[in-house]
Amino acid sequence: MAGRPIYLDYNATTPVDPEVVAAMVPSLEREFGNPSSTHAYGRPARAALEAARDRVAGLLHAGAGRIVFTGSGSEADALAIRGAVLANRRPGRRPHVITQATEHPAVLAACRDLEELHGAEIAVLPVGPDGLVDPLAVADAITDDTLLVTVMHANNETGTIQPIAEIAAAAHERGVLVHCDAAQSTGKIIVDVAELGVDLLTVVGHKMYAPKGISALYVRDGVALRPLVGGGGQEGGLRAGTENVPYAVGLGRAAEVAAAALEAGETRRLTALRDRLEAGLKARLPGWVHLNGHRTRRLPNTLNVRIDGMRALTLLDDVAVLAASAGSACHAGEDAPSPVLTAMGIPADEAMTAVRLSLGRWSTEAEVDAAAAAIAAAVPGRSVRR
Structure with a gap:
């Protein structure tokens, strides 16, 4: 890739x-x-x-x-x-x-x-x-x-x-x-x-x-x-x-x-990358990034977050260097809130800001850092730390 x-x-x-x-x-x-x-x-x-x-x-x-x-x-x-x-x-x-x-x-x-x-x-x-x-x-x-x-x-x-x-x-x-x-x-x-x-x-x-x-x-x-x-x-x-x-x-x-x-520790590797990605986003967008889902009982590769005031589909369209999903891929492209997030009690307007970032076998620290920087740069009107 x-x-x-x-x-x-x-x-x-x-x-x-x-x-x-x-x-x-x-x-x-x-x-x-x-x-x-x-x-x-x-x-x-x-x-x-x-x-x-x-x-x-x-x-x-x-x-x-x-x-x-x-x-x-x-x-x-x-x-x-x-x-x-x-x-x-x-x-x-x-x-x-x-x-x-x-x-x-x-x-x-x-x-x-x-x-x-x-x-x-x-x-x-x-x-x-x-x-x-x-x-x-x-x-x-x-x-x-x-x-x-x-x-x-x-x-x-x-x-x-x-x-x-x-x-x-x-x-x-x-x-x-x-x-x-x-x-x-x-x-x-x-x-x-x-x-x-x-x-x-x-x-x-x-x-x-x-x-x-x-x-x-x-x-x-x-x-x-x-x-x-x-x-x-x-x-x-x-x-x-x-x-x-x-x-x-x-x-x-x-x-x-x-x-x-x-057996070789893939779960630990993915967890470290996921946490690095979340930390990178929060450092660049302090106070604007909110986790969706359970803090600890979640897959090691999956980060689903809401970014205040930024519709996910708009964000992903603007960040051409990144391929990710606004909610489930089964509903990709639909301008509607995720049924999963609304079932969790997240208001529809907030659910529209949710982006799913999921890592895998070939994900690297360099990619995670670049993704966090690109997402933060695409959010207008925020206090972004370089």
Whole structure:
């Protein structure tokens, strides 16, 4: 990315790691067989697919359970949410699902589909000013008809990390399944499905240096799902269609690289860069920069701030040397306040000033310092310290 704008939008998507590209080449060039075929071309493809599955399981510390490859995180979320409710609903009973207000739109859409198409009742719990949902509120919301709780691990806009282990414990006391969208947290912090206590967990390839178009769903042993797409029986009968072996291999290699990076201290490195960026902004714009989200329970790479009196879209348009987001990339370009921030009680006019700066594998101290200086210089009428 040398010679191009400073990239601080890793939560939107990541570059594909060169090691991931290299790992994919054999499946594109030589091992092109259908993994369902039993001949000499199909067997290597099947072996590569299963090795990739094992690597993703390894990153999640998933000693037991299945990894189901999907085409996107949105698909994985839908398979988990709709699949779990439709496979476990009780005759004559209205299924009940619990989620929370700052979920990713894919999760909320899957819940709406259950409500509109299958008569489910959806409870959307509020969050506090820091973006956290209260595990006690989850426990109180559970009824005899609750089949699933779905709460994201870390928010894609603010980075706030939810208390998933406590939520899962409360749900399991009542025999309720738990799904967790871990698209943003996987690869940035340790994600251990056993420690979290979840039954279903979503992983997204393009958030962790694999290509777009490949994701995965962890499914705990014994959890029944109804597939979204039926047919050939691939992916243990949960996703029909010939598997995308090269991209699955890429996700598997990305999982290996992420595990090694975490062990080498990537979380600490990202935290230091994030804090340096925040400090640089506050030093240059004293009193005008305000954090959105939890101060400590947040992703190490994510800084979401409001800058008084400066609309985020205007700021980002003016700072040509920087690539970042005004809120979630799923709503980029819309001149409207972020639903995540308004759910946290931030007034609409203040939410319009929020910018998300997210760091990644190739972020450097020099880039962070240059970004802070460029942002501060673009804010008119402020006391800017050079």
